[in-house]
Amino acid sequence: xxxxxSTGLKRIGTLAPDANAISKGSCWMLGCETLDRxxxxxxQYKKYIPALGIPLIRLQAGWAKTEKTPGVYDFAWLDRxxxxxxxxxxxxxxxxxxxxxxxxxxxxxxxxSGFPKSExxxxxxxxxxxxxxxxxxxxxxxxxxxxxxxxxxxIIPQDIAHFNIRTAAVIRQHQPDARxxxxxxxxxxxxxxxxxxxxxxxxxxxxxWFDSYIYHSYHYNPxxxxxxxxxxxxLMKRFGFKGRIxxxxxxxxxxxxxxxxxxxYPWSELTQAKWDLRRYIGDFCDGVPSNVFxxxxxxxxxxxxxxxxxxxADENHQVIRPKLVYWAIRNMTxxxxxxxxxLPGGCTARYVNRTQAFAMERKTDQARQxxxxxxxxxxxxxxxxxxxxxxTFGFHLKACVVxxxxxxxxxEFPKEQICECAGRxxxxxxxxxxxxxxxxxxxxxxxxxxx
Numbered sequence: 001x002x003x004x005x006s007t008g009l010k011r012i013g014t015l016a017p018d019a020n021a022i023s024k025g026s027c028w029m030l031g032c033e034t035l036d037r038x039x040x041x042x043x044q045y046k047k048y049i050p051a052l053g054i055p056l057i058r059l060q061a062g063w064a065k066t067e068k069t070p071g072v073y074d075f076a077w078l079d080r081x082x083x084x085x086x087x088x089x090x091x092x093x094x095x096x097x098x099x100x101x102x103x104x105x106x107x108x109x110x111x112x113s114g115f116p117k118s119e120x121x122x123x124x125x126x127x128x129x130x131x132x133x134x135x136x137x138x139x140x141x142x143x144x145x146x147x148x149x150x151x152x153x154x155i156i157p158q159d160i161a162h163f164n165i166r167t168a169a170v171i172r173q174h175q176p177d178a179r180x181x182x183x184x185x186x187x188x189x190x191x192x193x194x195x196x197x198x199x200x201x202x203x204x205x206x207x208x209w210f211d212s213y214i215y216h217s218y219h220y221n222p223x224x225x226x227x228x229x230x231x232x233x234x235l236m237k238r239f240g241f242k243g244r245i246x247x248x249x250x251x252x253x254x255x256x257x258x259x260x261x262x263x264x265y266p267w268s269e270l271t272q273a274k275w276d277l278r279r280y281i282g283d284f285c286d287g288v289p290s291n292v293f294x295x296x297x298x299x300x301x302x303x304x305x306x307x308x309x310x311x312x313a314d315e316n317h318q319v320i321r322p323k324l325v326y327w328a329i330r331n332m333t334x335x336x337x338x339x340x341x342x343l344p345g346g347c348t349a350r351y352v353n354r355t356q357a358f359a360m361e362r363k364t365d366q367a368r369q370x371x372x373x374x375x376x377x378x379x380x381x382x383x384x385x386x387x388x389x390x391x392t393f394g395f396h397l398k399a400c401v402v403x404x405x406x407x408x409x410x411x412e413f414p415k416e417q418i419c420e421c422a423g424r425x426x427x428x429x430x431x432x433x434x435x436x437x438x439x440x441x442x443x444x445x446x447x448x449x450x451x
Contacts (some may be wrong), residue, residue: 005404007431009411010372013447015403021053022089024337026131027284028394029093030054030293031249035081036062037110040298041317042081048311048322049088050151053333056091056290058149063128064109070124093142096129096167110379112151115163122338133174139327143171144181144214144248150193151186157196168209179211184248191231198239207241214248219260221354222275223375226282241251247283249292251308252276254323260306273325274379274435277332277405280437281371284336285358292329321429329406339363351388351432359392362444362449368395369440372432373423379434388432390439396425397441406435410447412438
């Protein structure tokens with residue numbers, strides 16, 4: 001599989017990963033889900049996490065795995081994961097889910113199995129959440145509440161909001177400074193579900209209990225998912241809520257699958273990497289913190305292996321190797337992190353009707369870069385490019401280079417293709433395709449030492 005773009009430009013080296021990326025990456029979270037159901041093995045993949053430069057990992061706390069006898073909690077399995085993560089310099093977000101079948105009306109232990117409903121099960125849920133927070137409050141500050149509750153049968157938004165309120169009350173009682181992410185909605189029509197949920201929070205005067213609100217979004221064209229986040233940000237603004245929107249789960253498989261999101265399409269490792277880059281960089285540029293889903297393929301027992309991982313794994317949870325997307329995400333976190341500020345209206349690109357372009361500058365020294373791509377369709381096979389005219393407004397890029405986050409390749413941009421006029425700088429015939437490319441000041445990056 002070729003990772004080299006046919007840019008026609010002189011290659012001058014390869015992007016060196018930022019050794020300090022993990023300290024500048026609060027905009028990023030990494031999915032380490034399904035350990036509560038033994039669909040994956042943290043010990044198999046933990047060594048691959050630090051190099052990605054993502055400081056926060058998402059874990060599911062697993063009520064049913066923790067409480068197998070009523071009133072008896074065994075957190076040893078989760079202790080080991082949290083402690084290992086902390087030893088790697090990571091922080092954890094713990095998600096409180098799913099149900100527990102040892103209680104009548106307690107729901108099931110897997111996705112879509114439903115909230116606990118009986119009085120005894122709800123009291124047991126409250127007790128488990130309280131015990132969980134007490135046990136981890138000195139190690140964990142970030143929490144979220146129940147994965148994709150909107151897929152339960154017979155559920156309405158008000159039910160979800162009230163369950164979030166109930167759970168948040170328990171968390172804050174035992175950890176007043178906890179950061180809580182609410183809702184975690186995923187339906188295609190989630191804008192309406194969010195609106196009704198937010199109305200319920202407003203009516204109960206509980207919106208300030210939540211620091212952020214999570215949405216999940218899957219579209220075959222990744223940029224359509226990014227637009228979901230923008231619409232939800234506008235909804236939050238209309239309601240006057242202080243909490244921010246977070247993208248909590250979105251990813252692409254590396255092969256055709258029959259089940260799970262984005263099934264029935266002939267994905268490959270190349271199209272997966274392009275999809276993920278467009279999805280997450282789009283979120284970054286729109287100011288939406290984003291979750292990379294997920295670190296490793298996981299075997300969803302009774303269904304099939306979910307191939308959205310950055311690492312390829314077999315049915316026994318053994319890691320085979322990193323996929324192309326693993327290295328692409330490492331390049332992404334080097335290029336896009338907390339050290340940058342978006343410059344609204346700072347650039348434009350002309351290639352096709354839906355070309356996307358964002359300008360940004362580094363806060364420490366005002367070095368600048370522009371990221372752009374063709375967002376008109378689903379990522380395709382092949383690494384060919386067309387040509388775009390990129391325009392920056394009020395600044396020009398110094399010793400301009402082209403960076404390909406997919407491969408890490410760095411190219412020299414020809415001076416003769418740069419024109420300045422009336423406060424604008426035109427970069428003629430810049431390579432452009434369906435994966436993001438970056439035009440940047442040469443000072444923005446370091447090259448790998450072996451080149």
